[in-house]
Amino acid sequence: MEHEIEHRPSSALLTVELGQSEEIQAGAMGSHTDGIAIETGTQGGIVDSLKRTAFGRESFFMNTFSAERPGHITITPPLPGDEVDKDLQNERLLVQSGSFLAAEAAIDIDTKFGGGRTFFGGEGLVCEFQGEGAVxxxxxxxxxxxxxxxxxxxxxGSGDNDSGLSIDF
Known part of the structure; x- marks a missing residue:
């Protein structure tokens, strides 16, 4: 799927071109052109959505954007920072929860227990992506x-107790 990441690395903006009948799943849309239909629902059912929200810090709802005619959508992260893309070739990718921005509709998204090391390291659950397409x-x-x-x-930083803020770098 054709895409471009601009304004790197501090305020990245992802633009994804959608051809007719192409779909993308995203939780952080910034804008879209005319002719893009948006469907909001739960992915994997209510139980999977609850698990993703409660433990994985992901959205309960997933937006699916479908092109009725060629156009694009922009995806913005909730925090300043960069965006990266990974093309999966019928493989599995595990990432920290909260890092998901978007995926092609053919990608299955789930939340999994990351094991003891990730749980005690503060992560708990990880996002799992499987299939063929871009994440x-x-x-x-x-x-x-x-x-x-x-x-x-x-x-x-001054050591006194006034009400001012100081950010130490």
Whole structure:
């Protein structure tokens, strides 16, 4: 599927060209051209959607974009950062939860327990992609950003107790 990632690496924007009757699943649409139909639903049923939302920090609903005529959609990550694409050739890809942006409709998306190492490392569940087609991911980890941001927002570099904010780099 033809696509372009612009404004890298800090504010990436993915543009995916959709030919007639092509579909893409995404959770982070920025815009789309006329002639793109949007269908919102649960992927894999209610139980899989609940599992994905409760444990995988993914959306309960999945949007499927279908082209009634050639056009494009733009996909934006929820946090500043880059986007990467991976073309799967009937293979399986496991990534940290929260990194999914979009996938071609032929890709099966599921949430799996990542095992003890990922659970105790803070990840818990991972996203699993299987099939043949493109998957697009964001590179910014929400947990990593917050673990850096919160202590820096709460710190006061001068040592006094005023109410001002100081971000230490």
């Amino acid at each position: 697009w991911l964001q590179t910014r980890s929400t947990d990593a950003l917050l673990s850096w941001l919160i202590p820096n927002l709460l710190s006061n």
